[in-house]
Amino acid sequence: MSDRNRSFRLSRRQVMRGLLATSAFGLTAKFGTGCAQSPGTGGTTADGSTAEELVVGFIYVGPKDDFGYNQAHAEGAAAMAANVPGIRLVEEASVPETTAVAETMRSMIEIDGAKVIFPTSFGYFDPHILALAEEFPDVQFFHAGGLYQEGVHPKNVGSYFGYIDEAQYVAGVVAAHMSPAGKLGFVAAKPIPQVLRNVNSFTLGARSVNPAATTQVIFTGEWAEPVKEAEATNSMADQGIEVITCHVDSPKVVMETAERRGVMTSGYHADQSPLAPEGYLTGAEWDWSSIYTELGNEFMAGKTLMAGDIPHILRGGLADNFCKLSPYGSAVSDEAKAAGDAAIAGIESGELVIYQGPLKTNTGDDILAADKSMKTDNVELEKMDYFVEGVIGSVS
Amino acid sequence: MATEALGWWGVPLGILAGTLRGSVPFLLVSLGECLTEKSGKINLGLEGTLLFGAMSAYAISYLSSGIVGPTLAPWLGVLAAGVAGMVLGAIHGWLSQQPRVNDVAVGIAMIIFGGGLANFFGKPFIQPQAPQLPTIPIGGWSDLAPVQSALQISPLFLLGVAIVPLMSWFFKSTRWGLYVRAVGDSPDAALAMGISIFWVRMASIVAGSFLAGVGGASLSLFYPGVWTERISSGQGLMAVALVIFARWQPWQCLWASLLFGGAQALGPAFQSVGIDSYYYLFNAAPYILTLLIMIITCSPQRTLAGAPGALGKDS
Numbered sequence: 001m002s003d004r005n006r007s008f009r010l011s012r013r014q015v016m017r018g019l020l021a022t023s024a025f026g027l028t029a030k031f032g033t034g035c036a037q038s039p040g041t042g043g044t045t046a047d048g049s050t051a052e053e054l055v056v057g058f059i060y061v062g063p064k065d066d067f068g069y070n071q072a073h074a075e076g077a078a079a080m081a082a083n084v085p086g087i088r089l090v091e092e093a094s095v096p097e098t099t100a101v102a103e104t105m106r107s108m109i110e111i112d113g114a115k116v117i118f119p120t121s122f123g124y125f126d127p128h129i130l131a132l133a134e135e136f137p138d139v140q141f142f143h144a145g146g147l148y149q150e151g152v153h154p155k156n157v158g159s160y161f162g163y164i165d166e167a168q169y170v171a172g173v174v175a176a177h178m179s180p181a182g183k184l185g186f187v188a189a190k191p192i193p194q195v196l197r198n199v200n201s202f203t204l205g206a207r208s209v210n211p212a213a214t215t216q217v218i219f220t221g222e223w224a225e226p227v228k229e230a231e232a233t234n235s236m237a238d239q240g241i242e243v244i245t246c247h248v249d250s251p252k253v254v255m256e257t258a259e260r261r262g263v264m265t266s267g268y269h270a271d272q273s274p275l276a277p278e279g280y281l282t283g284a285e286w287d288w289s290s291i292y293t294e295l296g297n298e299f300m301a302g303k304t305l306m307a308g309d310i311p312h313i314l315r316g317g318l319a320d321n322f323c324k325l326s327p328y329g330s331a332v333s334d335e336a337k338a339a340g341d342a343a344i345a346g347i348e349s350g351e352l353v354i355y356q357g358p359l360k361t362n363t364g365d366d367i368l369a370a371d372k373s374m375k376t377d378n379v380e381l382e383k384m385d386y387f388v389e390g391v392i393g394s395v396s
Numbered sequence: 397m398a399t400e401a402l403g404w405w406g407v408p409l410g411i412l413a414g415t416l417r418g419s420v421p422f423l424l425v426s427l428g429e430c431l432t433e434k435s436g437k438i439n440l441g442l443e444g445t446l447l448f449g450a451m452s453a454y455a456i457s458y459l460s461s462g463i464v465g466p467t468l469a470p471w472l473g474v475l476a477a478g479v480a481g482m483v484l485g486a487i488h489g490w491l492s493q494q495p496r497v498n499d500v501a502v503g504i505a506m507i508i509f510g511g512g513l514a515n516f517f518g519k520p521f522i523q524p525q526a527p528q529l530p531t532i533p534i535g536g537w538s539d540l541a542p543v544q545s546a547l548q549i550s551p552l553f554l555l556g557v558a559i560v561p562l563m564s565w566f567f568k569s570t571r572w573g574l575y576v577r578a579v580g581d582s583p584d585a586a587l588a589m590g591i592s593i594f595w596v597r598m599a600s601i602v603a604g605s606f607l608a609g610v611g612g613a614s615l616s617l618f619y620p621g622v623w624t625e626r627i628s629s630g631q632g633l634m635a636v637a638l639v640i641f642a643r644w645q646p647w648q649c650l651w652a653s654l655l656f657g658g659a660q661a662l663g664p665a666f667q668s669v670g671i672d673s674y675y676y677l678f679n680a681a682p683y684i685l686t687l688l689i690m691i692i693t694c695s696p697q698r699t700l701a702g703a704p705g706a707l708g709k710d711s
Binding site: 017020021062063065066067094216217218219220221222224225226227228229230231232234235236237238239250252253256257261262274275392393394396 | 410413500504519522525621625626660663664670672675
């Protein structure tokens with residue numbers, strides 16, 4: 001009788017083994033990312049007479065030297081520590097957007113005594129930053145992403161973000177000048193408003209030069225997916241696309257693959273010209289050093305978010321040094337350089353408005369009538385869920 | 397920039413190219429795991445081995461290029477990756493054979509250990525560029541640049557393909573192959589034959605980890621050709637699952653790896669020709685494929701055909 005039932009039966013040992021394996025796997029996901037905490041790089045106050053040191057925590061979602069998003073923030077943090085006396089930096093890299101970041105923030109506050117924390121990745125905000133901000137009302141949290149809502153979120157949370165799409169617009173202008181066929185490509189991670197806005201601004205920049213220019217978008221689905229990014233770059237090269245840019249955490253794979261295929265590139269996040277010496281045109285870079293230094297000075301002057309001395313929402317574009325363009329690469333023609341410089345000047349003076357009607361989505365719906373425009377600081381632009389005409393791709 | 401648009405031909409070409417490029421780590425890891433599992437032990441830690449191999453290869457290639465030149469350096473990197481894999485394999489082999497130690501649990505610990513070690517030592521190598529392995533162009537007959545670029549075969553791919561018949565022959569026709577199978581199927585019989593179960597398993601695990609390490613080298617020195625902490629993105633674990641539905645047959649490991657490599661290219665290739673809906677679905681293709689094949693081939697009525705008898709048993 002017992003033999004008949006043998007077909008499907010789990011022994012106690014097998015059940016235990018399964019449970020162990022599952023829970024251990026859960027742990028892998030949490031601890032397997034190898035966090036390393038670097039001790040403070042900033043100078044401790046030289047003499048005890050100055051104000052007591054302020055501990056500022058920075059948290060990155062990836063490695064600090066990834067040629068990308070995290071490197072841009074880490075360079076800004078280093079500039080803050082170097083320029084503002086009395087600030088001590090604690091940093092942790094490769095912290096996933098899970099409860100792991102809550103643990104990191106907690107230990108920065110409770111063990112290192114951090115009074116200001118910059119969790120830099122988009123996905124840290126809700127619920128992790130919000131929960132910790134409720135719990136530690138005297139610690140200031142600055143989030144890069146622009147998600148803060150007055151009255152909804154705790155008062156010790158602030159958000160700052162750059163209108164890097166202005167730099168993408170200029171990169172689009174340069175790219176269209178260099179691409180005879182007007183075929184551009186964009187390797188994107190996820191269809192969130194910031195990414196869509198970069199794609200759209202890049203395309204609008206290109207179409208201001210060549211009205212027939214198109215941007216082919218390929219989504220990889222994740223912020224760091226090296227194999228898919230390489231595949232996407234290769235398939236674009238196969239389709240005869242002439243300039244490729246991207247919005248992923250680390251553009252290194254895209255830049256190197258495109259260079260190998262003889263395709264021109266436009267960078268993102270940081271300067272990638274060493275990766276693609278032949279084909280690198282320019283790139284949209286973050287410029288966090290000036291912003292972080294300014295914030296650092298305000299912290300040392302005793303200003304806080306809670307008291308209202310520091311605005312809860314900090315925004316800016318090319319004119320406010322939130323972002324910049326990489327130096328033009330060797331391939332860029334003089335004509336393209338002049339057009340790029342003119343676009344920068346136009347944006348900085350406010351004469352050039354990127355989202356200027358008439359504007360349609362790539363599915364034919366109207367965005368703006370002919371006499372309307374949306375300035376860079378228009379909040380409508382931050383809810384973007386469409387591609388403009390000229391983009392080949394779909395957001396859903 | 398005289399590249400012509402390929403249009404729809406880009407899809408099959410992309411998948412073909414993706415197959416040739418992306419299948420190398422799957423192939424090497426699954427062959428290594430095949431050998432390991434034939435001896436009756438599972439090594440889930442190959443995900444960690446893959447990462448550690450990728451890091452070692454990149455680091456050694458970068459550091460030695462100044463001394464031995466950029467042509468030899470990547471090969472030294474490959475060797476280093478294999479040796480690094482063997483070290484991790486030896487740890488797994490020893491630990492998992494201790495009394496009342498579960499090999500699955502040790503494997504998971506080794507994923508964390510290998511990955512953590514790779515990230516720890518790999519920090520300084522994220523930014524620099526290491527010399528890459530050369531590729532063998534076999535697309536010279538075509539005038540189209542995309543075709544030429546798609547048909548760049550990595551020597552590691554050829555190595556993997558060459559190992560397939562060798563391993564098949566090894567299991568079928570050699571005394572050592574018989575030892576491995578005996579230990580894996582019936583340790584008692586193997587013991588009665590006078591074979592050391594410990595050393596046969598140890599050798600199988602170490603050799604399998606060597607292959608997985610070399611698979612890691614193909615990630616960092618061939619395609620996509622960088623070292624980052626997320627370079628493996630679960631490929632090591634997928635390769636372990638792949639062995640199960642390859643039925644522990646080296647030849648089927650080859651076909652399954654090619655399938656997985658090609659499936660990775662599906663999403664980007666379709667989007668590049670304008671099929672942009674459901675890209676999450678296309679991107680998930682390899683995982684869906686795994687699930688489907690698992691569902692089709694698994695049955696509670698019988699054990700999997702071809703499974704080594706002692707696999708997953710404490711002995």
